[in-house]
Amino acid sequence: MTATAGAAARGTRTAGDPAAVGGAMALLEREARPIPEGEFERSLWAIAATVVDPEVPVLTIEDLGVLRSVRVIGDHVSVDITPTYSGCPAIDAMRDDIVSTLASNGHPGATVNVVLSPAWTTDWMSDAGRQKLQEYGIAAPAPRGTGVGGAAGGRINLGLGIQCPHCGSMHTRVLSRFGSTSCKALYVCQRCQEPFDYFKDH
Numbered sequence: 001m002t003a004t005a006g007a008a009a010r011g012t013r014t015a016g017d018p019a020a021v022g023g024a025m026a027l028l029e030r031e032a033r034p035i036p037e038g039e040f041e042r043s044l045w046a047i048a049a050t051v052v053d054p055e056v057p058v059l060t061i062e063d064l065g066v067l068r069s070v071r072v073i074g075d076h077v078s079v080d081i082t083p084t085y086s087g088c089p090a091i092d093a094m095r096d097d098i099v100s101t102l103a104s105n106g107h108p109g110a111t112v113n114v115v116l117s118p119a120w121t122t123d124w125m126s127d128a129g130r131q132k133l134q135e136y137g138i139a140a141p142a143p144r145g146t147g148v149g150g151a152a153g154g155r156i157n158l159g160l161g162i163q164c165p166h167c168g169s170m171h172t173r174v175l176s177r178f179g180s181t182s183c184k185a186l187y188v189c190q191r192c193q194e195p196f197d198y199f200k201d202h
C-alpha cells in the first residue's frame with residue numbers, strides 16, 4: 001500500500017460520509033466513524049487517523065474503528081480510542097503514535113484516553129479496512145448481524161467457519177485461539193493447506 005493509495009482511500013471515505021447515506025444506514029455510519037463536526041477537530045482527526053495498527057500496518061486506526069473521538073478543550077487536544085480487544089497490547093503503541101503524530105504536526109501534549117465502553121464491535125471496521133486485511137492475508141471479521149464479510153467476494157458465516165484469505169475456501173479449522181498476536185487466532189486452510197490469522201471477532 002502506497003501513501004497515495006492510503007490518502008485516496010481516506011479521501012473517498014470522508015467524501016462519502018454520513019450525509020450522503022439515508023435513514024438507518026446514516027445512523028450506523030455515524031456510529032461507526034464518528035468524525036467530529038468542527039473544522040479544526042476534523043483536521044486533528046485526519047492527522048490522528050493516519051496512525052496505523054503496529055500489528056497490521058496496512059490498517060489505520062480509522063479503518064479499524066479504533067479512533068472514536070477527537071475533541072479540543074481550551075487549547076488541549078483529547079483523543080478517545082477503543083481497542084478491538086480489551087487485552088490488546090498494541091493499544092499502547094497506538095496511543096504513543098497518536099501523541100507523537102499530533103505533536104509532529106504542531107499539536108503537542110495531546111491526551112489519549114482508552115475508552116472500553118461501549119466496546120469495539122466489528123461493525124466499526126470500515127469496508128476498506130476489511131478489504132486491506134483480506135489482501136494482507138488475514139481473514140477479516142464479518143460485520144455483526146449481516147453474516148456477510150470477506151472483501152475477496154465471499155461470505156463469512158461465523159457459525160460455519162472462517163474463510164481462507166488465500167483461496168476463499170470455507171474448509172478451515174482453528175489451530176490456536178492465539179495467532180501471531182493475542183488479537184488474532186491462527187487458522188489453517190484444509191484446501192490450500194496455508195495457515196492464516198483471523199482477526200478476532202468478539
Ligand SMILES: [Zn+2]
Nearest residue numbers: 164167189192
Ligand atoms: Zn485456502
